[in-house]
Amino acid sequence: LQNVSCFFYHFYFLKRSEDDELGMALALSLVENTNPQSAQRSDEISAPPLGSESRSRGKEPENKAKDRAMMNVEESLKTQEKVSRSKKRRQRRKGVVQQIVGLPGSPSAAAPVLLWIRRDLRLCDNPALIGCLELGAPVIPVFIWSPEEEEGPGPTVAVGGACKFWLHQALSCFCASLEYIGSHLIFLNATGKANELRASLHVLKDLIMETGARTVLANSLYEPWLKERDDEVLSALQTEGVECRMFPSYCLREPYSVSTRGVGLRGIGSVSHFMSCCRQNPGAAVGVPLDPPASLPTPSSWPQGVPLDTLGLARMPRRKDGSVIDWAANIRTSWDFSEDGAHSRLEAFLHDGVYRYEKESGRADAPNTSCLSPYLHFGQLSPRWLLWDAKGACCRPPKFQRKLAWRDLAYWQLTLFPDLPWESLRPPYKALRWSSDGGRLKAWQRGKTGFPLVDAAMRQLWLTGWMNNYMRHVVASFLIAYLHLPWQEGYRWFQDTLLDADVAIDAMMWQNGGMCGLDHWNFVMHPVDSAMTCDPCGTFVRKWCPELTDLPDELIHKPWTCPASMLRRAGVLIGQTYPERIVTDLEEQRSQSLRDVALVRRQFPQFVDKRSGCDLVPLPPRLVSEALGGTREDVSGDFLLPVITRMEFKHQQDDPDADSASNPYNAVLKGYRSRKRDETIAFLNERDFMTSVMFEGTQRKERLEKDQCRLEGLPPPPPSASRGRARRTPHAKDQFSIVPGGAVTSLK
Ligand SMILES: Cc1cc2nc3c(=O)[nH]c(=O)nc-3n(C[C@H](O)[C@H](O)[C@H](O)COP(=O)(O)OP(=O)(O)OC[C@H]3O[C@@H](n4cnc5c(N)ncnc54)[C@H](O)[C@@H]3O)c2cc1C
Structure with a gap:
């Protein structure tokens, strides 16, 4: 003991x-x-x-x-x-x-400082803003809208429809906050102003001329094309004698300063x-958050800006009869x-x-x-x-x-691989056979796939501009593994409809889901079974697919299995009040997806590591030079690195035509917290019901005790028995990985 x-x-x-x-x-x-x-x-x-x-x-x-x-x-x-x-x-x-951080807000005739506002619409912990205060000069906060520069070199959909709407609202709120502390936000439109100059540079130069400002301060952005723009703007202004400073604050760790030195690439x-x-x-130190200023010194005269509305960020389309289509009505009330x-x-x-x-x-x-x-x-x-x-x-x-x-x-990752939003990182996967079925894509986008969990999530996205992380995995898995539609379609739809659409995060996640990212997911979410984790009683589905409300909890995630009488009683007419499933044989779709991956891995053996079976990815020069000790500046992109690769792909390589069910590393997640726990309970249920009940009881008690201790700030009580780490894939040593007496029905 x-x-x-x-x-x-x-x-x-x-x-x-x-x-x-x-x-x-x-x-x-x-x-x-x-x-x-x-x-x-x-x-x-x-x-x-x-x-x-x-x-x-x-x-x-x-x-x-x-x-x-x-x-x-x-x-x-x-x-x-x-x-x-x-x-x-x-x-x-x-x-x-009431802590006065800034100077009293009386207008001053001194040369002002331009505070170039971008994605830092806040008073709290804003280093560039505090940097302006420390200079002691009047501050002119300015926002320049330059969609061409935001977009970058590829199809990034950097600021989609939902994001533009949020940006409009957020700018309006930030302007009000600045006015509350006696300042003001100037809006300028750089759309179409880029000739041989960068659009923002052009606008900033005009503003500097108008105001006589000699300093420009901003918080850094890290998308490679925006960084390049900023570097150009800064060096152009500096050559004209304007002092410019950038402050890191968008990430906790400046992406360009991350190094693999001492850790390696594994x-x-x-x-x-x-x-x-x-x-x-x-x-560099992260430092502590900075207080918001109580006031901002103002210039003796404000430059001429344009009204926020003229930036066209929240413009709603009109019908032929002239009425407005207010697609953001729900978003407006939700946030x-x-x-x-x-x-x-x-x-x-x-x-x-x-x-x-x-x-x-x-x-x-x-x-x-x-x-x-x-x-x-x-x-x-x-x-x-x-x-x-x-x-x-x-x-x-x-x-x-x-x-x-x-x-x-x-x-x-985005700084290392600027093509992340549109090009698969693993070369063979660029040749994957994707479907081009526009009908299926539309059904997915509109929440009409016939799979209630997927539909509920996609409708939530459309109506509120948001979806939780788990559901993003579910709908992404469905698009890729079951509909075989390219991940770029999912990325672009998310970029257009998510309020938090973020090129770096969205692209990384879709690459990983699309099997071609650096850390591709070692799981696939099943469109029905995953409901065990995220919506066990069907509450979420009832909210977003109200036509299914009267179906029982056990069958709401698979209405096609309901008896006709039950559907009649619930008022559900499949194909009329609720769509038919757009794919019926999920197992076959998954098997096809595995076979497609095996095919491209066979077609491009030079990108598969013979020893480990892992995919090989060409490294960007910056990483190679770091790996070589930072001595080589002249490295080219010829270095290939074995990266994390799904076990089921490695196994499929030996038997390329096998189906997914016979793959022992099948990555489809059964849902619920741990598949192993489900399987243990199912096994015990069959063998000894009493033991099973006691097992569940003990686990519940432990959980409650642990939560209680955490709430009270006490150390957790010692568990009654040691538990192994939950694994995602079955292992030969798993005692209960194959449930005697058949599969576990996860929706029970
Ligand atoms: C296919 C797919 C696409 C995604 N696209 C985006 C996107 O465009 N923008 C976006 O912000 N997140 C994206 N995510 C990550 C994640 O789903 C969201 O950040 C999260 O759902 C936001 O909700 P939250 O603020 O309640 O998150 P919380 O879980 O409360 O997390 C707090 C914060 O951490 C960050 N975060 C959380 N999860 C991740 C993650 N996996 N990767 C990076 N940062 C994370 C976010 O900034 C988030 O606000 C995506 C995930 C998937 C699977």
Whole structure:
């Protein structure tokens, strides 16, 4: 017993320090904060001293109880302290603590500073804004709309319809915030102004001429084409004697500073590899969030801008009879587009939802995720603010903090592979046989596939501009693995309809889902079975597909299996009130998808590693040069790297014509938290019902106890028996991976 408790004691502290690392990896340098301005603020959160837990780990077993009690007290003190500190920061944001950061707002005739506003529509934690204040000159905030520059060199759909709508609303809110502190936001339109000059440069030069400004400040953007534009603008202005400065704030880690040095390239594309790179090469300090200014110095006269409406961001189409098609009506009522809206959502989430997030973020029928992505995308909330507030939350949510690393990973990948939004990273997959069935694509886009879970999610996207992460995986898997439509179609549709459409994240995720990204998903979501995780009672489907409301919970995700009498009673007419399924043989579609992959891997053997069976990806020169120790500047793109490759593809290579059912590594996810757990329960149900009930009971009790401890800031109780790590694919050693007596019906 002593050994067991010793193991759990060690496990607990090791786990705790691992969880800390997740958040700390990117913010590793928080502890050595170098920002002089923020260093003066005594009431900011100070990161827990590194190593305090590892010290506890080394103690003798007899001291453990004492230590643990001490740790509990320390923990709860730390937590209280953090909560009160992030509360103070929130108060400052609301102006409860009236701290004057800026100069008094009297107009000044001195040469003004141009604050070039882009995707940083916020007062809180805005380094460029604070940079302007520190110069002590009048500030002219300006937003330049230049869609051609945003779009970049390929079909990126960088600012789709939904995003434009959000941008319009967010700009209007930000303008109001600036006016509240005595300033103003100038809108300028650069559409069609690019001749031989960059459009933004052209507009900025005119503005500099008009206002006499000698300084331009902005927060950096990292899309390669925008970075290139910014570099050009900066160097052109600097040659004319205008001082320009860019501040990093869009990511926690500047993507161009991430290095694989000391970590290598193995596992590249995964978030763990990325975090190891950040840990190994910490880079500049993340610093603490900056307070919002109480006022901004204003110029003696404001330059002439254009009204926001003339930028054409929220223009609604008209019917032939002249009436307006207000496609955004639902979006307007579903969101608060202001910076305050972002903070209220964050507070509500950290106060309430974050506990459910850590366990149940996959649920579509409950708002268990933060829904902060559009605010992060448009910079109404800085990732640094989010990180610090999350670290201040009672349960210090590790999974949630890790999501910010995903976000940075996406930007890093985009800087390495600027073609990410339109070109498959794995060369053979460019030759994959995709379907060109426009009817199926339209059915998917409009939520008329005949699969309720997919349809509900796609309708939610169309009506509200948003969908949770789990559902994005479900609909992406359906498009790719079951409809065989190219991932680029899904990417472009998402870019046009998502309010948080983000070229870097969207492209990375669609590449991974489309089997050609650096870290392609080792799972495929089944359009029916995945409902076990995300919508077990059909609540989500009932909300977005109301025509199915009266079907019973067990069959709502597969109405085609309902007896005719049941359909009649529920008022469902398949093919009339609800669409027929656009594919009926899911197994065959999956098998075809596997065969197609096996075919291209056979056609391009030079891109398959003979030893490991992994796909090979040509490396960009920057990575190669790093891998070679940063000494080679002249490297070309001839280096091939074996990357993470689905087990089922490797296996299919040996038997290219086999069907998916006979592939032991079949990646289709059964749904629910762990397939292994389902299978164990099904097995026990068959053998010994009593044991099965007790097994479930014990697990539930453990879960409740753990949640309770977490809520109270206590260490988790030791589990009653050690549990293995859930695996996604069955393994020869899995005792219950093949359920005796047949398959588990996952919707039971
Ligand atoms: C096919 C597909 C396309 C996607 N396209 C986008 C997109 O265009 N824009 C976008 O912001 N997210 C995208 N995601 C990632 C993720 O689905 C969303 O970030 C998330 O659903 C946003 O909801 P949330 O704010 O409640 O997320 P939370 O789970 O609360 O996460 C908090 C924040 O972390 C970041 N984040 C979360 N998941 C990821 C991820 N997998 N990769 C990178 N950052 C992440 C987001 O900024 C998010 O707001 C996509 C995912 C898939 C599977």
